[in-house]
Amino acid sequence: MHEVARKGLIYAKFLFSLVGSVLAVINVWWFIAAFGLFLLSIFLRLSKRNNLGSLPQSHQEYIGQAQRAFKRVRRFAPRRAMSYMRKMSPYAFEELVLLAFEDQGYKVRRNQSYSHDGGLDGQVRIRNSWYYIQSKRYSNYINANHVKDFDELCRKNRTKGYFIHTGKTGSLSKTYTKNTVIISGDRLLKLIGVVR
Numbered sequence: 001m002h003e004v005a006r007k008g009l010i011y012a013k014f015l016f017s018l019v020g021s022v023l024a025v026i027n028v029w030w031f032i033a034a035f036g037l038f039l040l041s042i043f044l045r046l047s048k049r050n051n052l053g054s055l056p057q058s059h060q061e062y063i064g065q066a067q068r069a070f071k072r073v074r075r076f077a078p079r080r081a082m083s084y085m086r087k088m089s090p091y092a093f094e095e096l097v098l099l100a101f102e103d104q105g106y107k108v109r110r111n112q113s114y115s116h117d118g119g120l121d122g123q124v125r126i127r128n129s130w131y132y133i134q135s136k137r138y139s140n141y142i143n144a145n146h147v148k149d150f151d152e153l154c155r156k157n158r159t160k161g162y163f164i165h166t167g168k169t170g171s172l173s174k175t176y177t178k179n180t181v182i183i184s185g186d187r188l189l190k191l192i193g194v195v196r
């Protein structure tokens with residue numbers, strides 16, 4: 001009987017040792033799987049930024065300026081934020097607007113060229129539709145012809161668009177918004193994240 005108990009005890013120790021080893025291996029694999037998912041999430045987050053490395057050097061520089069401005073302007077009071085955006089480089093302002101959409105979780109397409117872009121600074125995907133974006137810095141009233149041209153571009157391409165600017169919107173400009181939504185003032189500050 002003593003012999004049977006001793007063999008049972010040896011068998012139980014062996015079983016516990018085996019189970020412990022299996023659990024240790026499983027824990028290692030769980031750790032490897034969790035770490036792999038973590039690395040994958042970082043890779044996807046970085047690649048989500050529209051392959052910025054494939055953009056021309058000038059784009060990367062303006063995107064860098066816009067990223068710094070995006071952090072800075074969100075700490076300003078509304079009036080100071082608007083004044084700051086009016087003084088930015090026009091290309092950095094375009095990137096600031098695109099970054100604001102990206103920050104809200106929307107997918108953005110950047111143009112490969114800043115000048116001769118045909119009035120289109122980029123596109124944003126909202127609820128399964130692509131919208132054109134035109135960004136303009138103004139100190140005073142916006143040029144109604146800019147809105148008219150952009151609205152016509154949207155109409156020709158059978159899409160909608162956002163005309164985003166830092167100036168004042170006159171009544172004539174508002175008549176050219178069949179395919180365009182004008183974002184300025186408080187709506188612009190909300191888009192950028194200056195006001196909630």
